[in-house]
Amino acid sequence: GQNIDQPTEMTATEGAIVQINCTYQTSGFNGLFWYQQHAGEAPTFLSYNVLDGLEEKGRFSSFLSRSKGYSYLLLKELQMKDSASYLCAVRDTGGFKTIFGAGTRLFVKA
Amino acid sequence: GAGVSQSPRYKVAKRGQDVALRCDPISGHVSLFWYQQALGQGPEFLTYFQNEAQLDKSGLPSDRFFAERPEGSVSTLKIQRTQQEDSAVYLCASFTGSSYNEQFFGPGTRLTVL
Numbered sequence: 001g002q003n004i005d006q007p008t009e010m011t012a013t014e015g016a017i018v019q020i021n022c023t024y025q026t027s028g029f030n031g032l033f034w035y036q037q038h039a040g041e042a043p044t045f046l047s048y049n050v051l052d053g054l055e056e057k058g059r060f061s062s063f064l065s066r067s068k069g070y071s072y073l074l075l076k077e078l079q080m081k082d083s084a085s086y087l088c089a090v091r092d093t094g095g096f097k098t099i100f101g102a103g104t105r106l107f108v109k110a
Numbered sequence: 111g112a113g114v115s116q117s118p119r120y121k122v123a124k125r126g127q128d129v130a131l132r133c134d135p136i137s138g139h140v141s142l143f144w145y146q147q148a149l150g151q152g153p154e155f156l157t158y159f160q161n162e163a164q165l166d167k168s169g170l171p172s173d174r175f176f177a178e179r180p181e182g183s184v185s186t187l188k189i190q191r192t193q194q195e196d197s198a199v200y201l202c203a204s205f206t207g208s209s210y211n212e213q214f215f216g217p218g219t220r221l222t223v224l
Contacts, residue, residue: 004152033212041217042114042201042216042217043153043215044215045212045213045214048212087152087153089152096143096158096205097155097166097168098143098155098213100145100153100155101152103150103151103152
């Protein structure tokens with residue numbers, strides 16, 4: 001079956017660091033994506049991992065361990081505008097079908 | 111255009127009505143997806159096109175849902191005899207088709223079935 005788990009909500013303080021975890025069990029794997037979605041808006045791409053390890057892009061980093069079926073998104077120097085839902089998604093093999101988790105709502109407080 | 115566009119942005123339908131939702135992908139993007147997103151949930155895969163070919167429709171919830179992309183560009187998602195449980199945001203996404211590239215999402219159509 002297909003299953004992607006991530007925490008429902010997290011709260012963090014402006015300027016701090018937060019780590020959002022994602023575990024997945026999918027029938028195939030052809031890469032893991034993180035998307036950001038502000039309320040009422042479309043998801044926007046943050047990162048892509050297909051090999052194990054850490055990918056860094058500015059204030060955002062994403063880590064993948066394929067053997068553990070685990071990824072995390074790390075957000076540094078949090079800003080109020082980072083308050084949003086963060087979606088973990090796995091692309092299936094044999095095509096481009098992408099399975100999304102339910103998302104983690106992050107609240108950044110002053 | 112500069113991005114993926116969808117129309118209408120909002121649609122209110124009475125139960126039992128048919129609706130058609132349109133997606134204009136980014137020019138040149140061969141791959142196009144439709145997703146259904148319920149409130150507080152992540153997008154759920156409905157169907158996928160590569161050019162005009164519908165390669166995967168395993169996510170369509172019932173035979174009331176039908177999608178087409180006859181010329182490999184604009185796509186239409188049609189829902190027949192709408193039910194209240196069809197109320198959701200319908201997102202369209204396109205990408206170039208390479209294994210890396212992320213999907214670019216449209217703003218979505220919020221469908222409310224009364």
